[in-house]
Amino acid sequence: MKLTGLIHQGGPFTEDVLQRAQDRLKELIWRIAIHHVIKGDLASAAIHAMALRHLSPEYEAGKFNPHYSPLHAKLNELFGMEPPSYSYQACDSLLKMVKDELAGHGVTDSTVPSPGSELDSISRSLSFSSTEPSRTHIMIKIGSELRNGRYGVGRRPDELYSWHP
Numbered sequence: 001m002k003l004t005g006l007i008h009q010g011g012p013f014t015e016d017v018l019q020r021a022q023d024r025l026k027e028l029i030w031r032i033a034i035h036h037v038i039k040g041d042l043a044s045a046a047i048h049a050m051a052l053r054h055l056s057p058e059y060e061a062g063k064f065n066p067h068y069s070p071l072h073a074k075l076n077e078l079f080g081m082e083p084p085s086y087s088y089q090a091c092d093s094l095l096k097m098v099k100d101e102l103a104g105h106g107v108t109d110s111t112v113p114s115p116g117s118e119l120d121s122i123s124r125s126l127s128f129s130s131t132e133p134s135r136t137h138i139m140i141k142i143g144s145e146l147r148n149g150r151y152g153v154g155r156r157p158d159e160l161y162s163w164h165p
Helices: 015-039 042-055 069-078 089-104 115-125 135-147
Strands: none
Touching: 015 042, 015 069, 042 069, 042 089, 069 089
16 A cells, blocks of 8 residues: 555544543534434434444443434334334444445454554655664654644655755
């Protein structure tokens, strides 16, 4: 695979920041799903419901439940799941179909590269003589440049850092 561009600003989320971001995202998707139900766009509502089932597959006591029951009841009805085995049966069936299709093309959660692996591949593509900076220095410089928005789409890895002693 050839790396033809890279956008990586900021860095990986800390666990607490990731949780807060996901909580806000669930609330927004929930509201958008309800909006689509009200407007009669069940296809869009179902897509958002699948995203919510992926983000929030289990009920957590004391936390916001992002699943809109009337939508799930309608999906179960339309899918002929009357009575359903459980409230989210149709939506979970759709989500499983999407995940199975992705897996059939080699796309699984385990194939998503970590942010560090992108930078590692960049550093491997760079060649430096022994008088040039260490890999750690290069990685810090690249990370700093990316966070500051100096590099983006269309930049080749060999354009990301140049060494001038």
